[in-house]
Amino acid sequence: MKARPPAGAAQVLATATRVVLQVVLEGHSADEALAGFANHPQRAAIQAIALGAVRWYVRLAPAVLPLASAGGGELDARLRVLLVCAVHQLEYSSHSPASSVAAAVDAIRLLDLARAAGLVNAVLRRYLRERALRLAAVDRTLATRHAHPAWLVKALAQAWPQHLEQILTANNEHPPLCLRLDLRRGSVPAYLDELKAAGIEANGVSGVDSAVCLAAALPVREIPGFAEGRVSVQDSSAQLAAVLLAPQPGERVLDACAAPGGKTGALLERAGGELDLVALDSDAVRLHRVAENLERLQRKAQLVQADLRAAPDWWDARPFDAILLDAPCSGTGVIRRHPDIKLLRRAADLPRLAATQLELLRACWPLLRPGGRLLYGTCSVLPVENLGVIEAFLANEPGASLTQLPQAANCSPPLRSTSTGWQILPLARAGGDGFYYACLTRATTAGTV
Ligand SMILES: C[S@@+](CC[C@H](N)C(=O)[O-])C[C@H]1O[C@@H](n2cnc3c(N)ncnc32)[C@H](O)[C@@H]1O
Structure with a gap:
C-alpha cells in the first residue's frame, strides 16, 4: 500500500478527529464542536467525516478498537477516535483504502501521537483484511448494527415495536433539506416553478402546506428567497x-x-x-x-x-x-x-x-x-x-x-x-x-x- 493520500487529507482527518473528541470526551454537541471550523476552507470535508464517524461510532468502535488494545491497557482517546474516523473513511468514503490508511498515519502525527503511527498502520491494515468478519460479528447485535446505544434501542422497542428497525434505519439516513415558505409572500406552486427555473429539483410535502423539500442540499445563500426571508x-x-x-x-x-x-x-x-x-x-x-x-x-x-x-x-x-x-x-x-x-x-x-x-x-x-x-x-x-x-x-x-x-x-x-x-x-x-x-x-x- 504505497498510495499517498490526497493533499490535505491527513489535516482534514486530524481536524475531524478533534471535533469528534470534543463530542466523545467533553460532551459538546457536534454543532458546537464544528462551530470553531465554520470558516475553514475544508469545512465541508471535516464536517462529513466528523458527523459520519459520530453517526456510526457505536458500530465502528467495537469493530476496530479491539485490534489496538491487545495489551489490555487504556488507549489514548486521540488514538481511539482517530481509528474510528479512519475506519469510517475506509467504509464510507470513495478514497482508496491505501490512501485512507496513509492519511490516518500522517494524522496521528498531527495529533501529537507520532509514537502510535506504526500501530495505526498495523491496526488499519489488519482491519482491512478482517473487516467482513469483524463487522459481521458486530452486526449480530441490533443496537451495534444500527449504531445506537442499547438503552435507546430498548426504549424504542418498548414504544414502537412494529417500527423499530425502520426508525433505526431512518435515524442513520442523511436528512432532506426542507424549506418553509412564507405563504403570505408566495405560493408553493409558484416557488416550485422558481426553483425549477433555477435548476433546483424540489417537491411539495402533502399535508404541510408551507413545506418544500429539495432533492439535494444547498448552502442557504444559494436558496432563492432565503436572504430576503421568503423561505426558511x-x-x-x-x-x-x-x-x-x-x-x-x-x-x-x-x-x-x-x-x-x-x-x-x-x-x-x-x-x-x-x-x-x-x-x-x-x-x-x-x-x-x-x-x-x-x-x-x-x-x-x-x-x-x-x-x-x-x-x-x-x-x-x-x-x-x-x-x-x-x-x-x-x-x-x-x-x-x-x-x-x-x-x-x-x-x-x-x-x-x-x-x-x-x-x-x-x-x-x-x-x-x-x-x-x-x-x-x-x-x-x-x-x-x-x-x-x-x-x-x-x-x-x-x-x-x-x-x-x-x-x-x-x-x-x-x-x-x-x-x-x-x-x-x-x-x-x-x-x-x-x-x-x-x-x-x-x-x-x-x-x-
Ligand atoms: C427545542 S428548543 C426550542 C426550539 C425553538 N422553538 C425553534 O423552533 O427554533 C428548546 C428551548 O428551550 C429553552 N429552554 C430550556 N429551559 C428553559 C427554561 N427553563 N425557560 C425558558 N426556556 C428554556 C432552550 O434554551 C431551548 O432554546
Whole structure:
C-alpha cells in the first residue's frame, strides 16, 4: 500500500478527529464542536467525516478498537477516535483504502501521537483484511448494527415495536433539506416553478402546506428567497407547530421556548405578522439567533430572556390567547440531523427531562387566558416525554382538557394519533423528523372548556 493520500487529507482527518473528541470526551454537541471550523476552507470535508464517524461510532468502535488494545491497557482517546474516523473513511468514503490508511498515519502525527503511527498502520491494515468478519460479528447485535446505544434501542422497542428497525434505519439516513415558505409572500406552486427555473429539483410535502423539500442540499445563500426571508430552513414536522396552533391575526401569543426561533418565524408568518408575540427563552446566546432570524424574515416579536419556571416578572399580566411550548427534550426524533444525540444522551436523562417538561408546562399554564389553547411539542419519540408528561399534567389540572387535533390522514410526515396527540415517527428519508404534539385548552370557568 504505497498510495499517498490526497493533499490535505491527513489535516482534514486530524481536524475531524478533534471535533469528534470534543463530542466523545467533553460532551459538546457536534454543532458546537464544528462551530470553531465554520470558516475553514475544508469545512465541508471535516464536517462529513466528523458527523459520519459520530453517526456510526457505536458500530465502528467495537469493530476496530479491539485490534489496538491487545495489551489490555487504556488507549489514548486521540488514538481511539482517530481509528474510528479512519475506519469510517475506509467504509464510507470513495478514497482508496491505501490512501485512507496513509492519511490516518500522517494524522496521528498531527495529533501529537507520532509514537502510535506504526500501530495505526498495523491496526488499519489488519482491519482491512478482517473487516467482513469483524463487522459481521458486530452486526449480530441490533443496537451495534444500527449504531445506537442499547438503552435507546430498548426504549424504542418498548414504544414502537412494529417500527423499530425502520426508525433505526431512518435515524442513520442523511436528512432532506426542507424549506418553509412564507405563504403570505408566495405560493408553493409558484416557488416550485422558481426553483425549477433555477435548476433546483424540489417537491411539495402533502399535508404541510408551507413545506418544500429539495432533492439535494444547498448552502442557504444559494436558496432563492432565503436572504430576503421568503423561505426558511425548517423540517416539515416542525412546520406543523404553527399549523396546529393556528394563530389568528391580532392574537396575543407566547412562544415559551423560542430559540433559535424557527417556530417563532412560522407563527408570525401564519398570521401575516399581525401577532402580539412574546418569544421567550432562557438562553441569551440562542435568543440572539431569534433576533437575527426575525430580522431576515422582516417580522417583529418581543424577545424576553427569562427562565420560564421563575416568577414571571417580565409579564404584564395580560393573559395569552395561545401558547406554544416547544420543550427541551432528548431530541430522539431528530437523530438523523444530530447523530451526536446517540453518543451524548443517557437513559438517566429521560426522567430529568420529563420532570423539566412538566415543570415548564405547569409554569406557562397560568399565563393562558380562560378558553385559550396551548400546544405542547417535542422532537422526541419517547412516550415518557410526550404522552407521559401530558397525562401527568392533566391528572393535576382539572381546568385543562385535550383538544382533538385534526385528522392527519393525508399528511406525509408519518403520523400516529396517540391518546393525547400526534406522534410523528422518523420512518423514511423523505418523511419528516420525529415530533410529538398535543393541544390543551383551558376551561373558561372551573370545569368547562
Ligand atoms: C427545542 S428548543 C426550542 C426550539 C425553538 N422553538 C425553534 O423552533 O427554533 C428548546 C428551548 O428551550 C429553552 N429552554 C430550556 N429551559 C428553559 C427554561 N427553563 N425557560 C425558558 N426556556 C428554556 C432552550 O434554551 C431551548 O432554546
